[in-house]
Amino acid sequence: MRFATWLISLLLVTTGTQQASAQRNVVHEERSQYRDVVVTEFNGQRCMLFNVVRGDMNQTCMDLSDPERLIFTYTKMSFAGLLFNPQPERILIAGLGGGTIPMTLRELYPDAEMDVVEIDPAVVTVAKDWFNYQEDDKHEVHVVDARVFIKRAGLRGVKYDFIMLDAFSGEYIPEHLLSREFLQEVKTLLTDDGILVANTFSSSRLYDHESVTYRDVFGPFYNFKLPDSGNRIILATPGDTLPHVGDLRAPARDLYDRLEPYGINILEFPPRLSDEPDWDTEARVLTDQYSPANLLN
């Protein structure tokens, strides 16, 4: 235990993800079929980490003195989806992490039906025990691969008006959650006024492939990046036309007061959206037959 603490501190120091003087305490380790899940506390923040040995980044963090405040920029960015559908009634989230996004959405929309899909039961346990995550009678977490859940939901004819894809394995999004066939399955779950929010990385060799694949399935979509984040949020709608950025300012003003307590300044989001391709449009579309995602990343 002490050795693990020392090791984590060392790795974090050497990889430069935190200040060098940091003393990180491992407060919990949960064994998992996939990768052990570690909870650390440092500087008033509690974080969930995977793949500690390789010094991977935090999966999710919580401010212990102000648990409501969202710490990661990408988490805040994912609420841009609300600009397109300010009153979601049926929400699907793939990838639980510490449960920050579903719990925030629950507070914002107490009546929304919510399905959360998480492959790793250990993550669910840690989220509940250490990150105040909880289900309720309209909010269920399903321990299953997202592809399987979404395929089955499609067969049952279930629809959602807010879908968030945030499923990451150790390195990146698993390849069967990046293919054209998968995105088509996701698209059939969207209601006409629904919005798909996908969390991806802006810097990876996959960026081009990923972008042309989303474009292939959804047509034009909005790319959302912020200068202080390495994430790129994809905002895609099932229809052929995207709403104009100008039309998103009104919902941004309406949402501002409700989102401000979480540290989300949604007013700065609309000008940051772009539907101009900033990728190689000749890149090869990812399919179930061709999806070397983890090799290209």
Next chain:
Amino acid sequence: MQNEYQSLSPTAAKRWIILLAAFVNGFVIMSIELLGGRVMAPYFGSSVYVWGSIITVFMLSLSFGYLWGGRLSLNNPGPRTFVLFFFGSAVLCLPIIFFADPLMTEVFLVIEDPRYGSLLSAILLYFLPICLMGMVSPYSVRMLVARQSHSGGIAGELYFVSTLGSALGTLGTSFYFVVWFEINQIIWVCILAQLLSGTVVAIAFREQLGSGKDKDTTAPAPASAAVDARGGHS
């Protein structure tokens, strides 16, 4: 017992061909196993269970292949049966290309639990071809062993080449082929490789294929006769 042992003892060239065929066979087994994860992921995800199912089914198929292949080598062993393993396994891989999607759709609809869904799908898709590929190993030993005292050495050589093939099949498929090709293209190449191996073996052993029994009843080549004789006296 030693005197009864009917050596199929091939010439040096034939030995190399059998070893090469065993190498290709090992390569193809692992290439197909590795692709199995990708074939099944769209239906059953990429959870630990899916890899568990695939590895279980491949091990099971190989174990029965070893058992039955070894038994088959007890009666009238000869190149004809050996060649059939290659042609048969090639043909039995075709359903992976043509029927995997409808088959897994059916399984997906019937079985909710991805553990058992992936297990059943893996059995239906992979048991037969991999079982036949497993038969190649013990049968090659029988094809190559001229004298009982050498059987351990021959078996070692065979395991060496076929497992080396498996290692390279795993590496090539996971590191490179999936970046360059589609899954079905790789499976087609595996099928062609098996057909080619079978054809080359058939050509090399053509004199021994023609007879009614799967046995060398024609006049043996001088070299093999010499080994035969040595075998008889050891």
